[in-house]
Amino acid sequence: MPFSTSDGVPLWTLTSGTASSLPPVVIVHGGPGLWDDYAVLAEMLDDLTVVHRFDQRGCGRSGPSELQSVRRTAQDIDELREYWGHERIVVLGHSFGATLALAYAGWYGDRAAGVVYVGGVGIGDWRTPERAERARRMTPPQVDRLDELGEKRDRTPEQEIEFRVLAWFPDHADRSMAMTWARDSAAVDLPINFAANRELLLDVNRWPEGYLAGLAAGLRAPVTFVHGAGDPRSAVNVRDLAAHTQRHTFHLVPDAGHFPWLEQPELFRKVLREALQGCGNKF
Structure with a gap:
């Protein structure tokens, strides 16, 4: 049965893999305003555990939504977690999805088994x-x-x-x-939701200085930071965010940009699988 959020927005979802002793993974796409295009990431993990993918509200193949906020999208993730029947999940976020994944873990700490933060922007002035x-x-x-x-x-x-x-x-x-x-x-035949892009970025920009670092500092779950050395988004800002987390590892992937699985697939696969296996124990 298709999933709809508590406020009636139908979300496109796709599940692969089989449940195991390792926690399930939910992949959180970037943009904001884009769609899930992460089959390759699911294939790197779904022999180890169950992997869920979804398009965020108003984006891709999901239903329209005038409401766009990071808090509401994090609530959608938690409603999906409950719908899929999981006590705790690993949130794997890419680009803007990395910020969203870390925010979810900060707001729903007892339900996050771990965070994999890929190609995020970190904290501080990353735009210049x-x-x-x-x-x-x-x-x-x-x-x-x-x-x-x-x-x-x-x-x-x-x-x-x-x-x-x-x-x-x-x-x-x-x-x-x-x-x-x-x-x-x-070439993907889906429209970019530019309104969602604007609203979600404005939402993050309204956070007080130090807010994201504070969320990171409060995390008890392990966080794996993965960043391409050739990503135009500076790794310095991501390292600054990582320094606030209690339990983290940082992987700078050489000769790779914003999508390190394209340029260093075997290394990225190894890092991803180790990150998941490191989330297997309760804290």
Whole structure:
């Protein structure tokens, strides 16, 4: 039976793997405003435990929702946890989903067996170095074209793909494959929820200074931080966040960008599986 949240929003979900002595995993996608595209991550883990994926409210294949907040989306995760019948879960978040996963664990501490924080932005001023690195990886005509397309509110399907490619290719460290990987992501026939993107980012920006670090400091569950050394989002900011957690490991993946499983699949798989196995004991 399809799942609907307590306020009536139907969420797209997909489950693979088989329950085991290891805690179940819930993958939390990024964006914000995008969709789950993490079959490869599920395949790295679902021989060890059950793995759940979902599209956040108003995003991808899930139903529409005017309500967009980090707190409400975290509540959705907890309602899914209960729906799937789990006492505790490992939340594996990527990009914005990493922030959401850590926030969930902070707000629902007794229900989080662990956090895997992949490609997040950490704390402090991450935008200034990220923007500089993106600009360095683009030509001036590419920057101009991205700005031009970003101002259009009636992009054609072809222009939408071009816009996504230009926005996403700087995320990859391997410059020879960056355009190919960006085109693969851009070709997904789902709309970006730009309203959700704006609202959720504004919500995070309204948090008081030190709020996320405080959530991290209060976590009792283990946290595994994974970051590509070639991600335009600086690892320094993520290390600063990691320093606040009681139990954490930090993995800087060499020669990898924002999607380290694309550029270092075997190393990333090893780190992911070790992280899950480290969440197997109750604290």
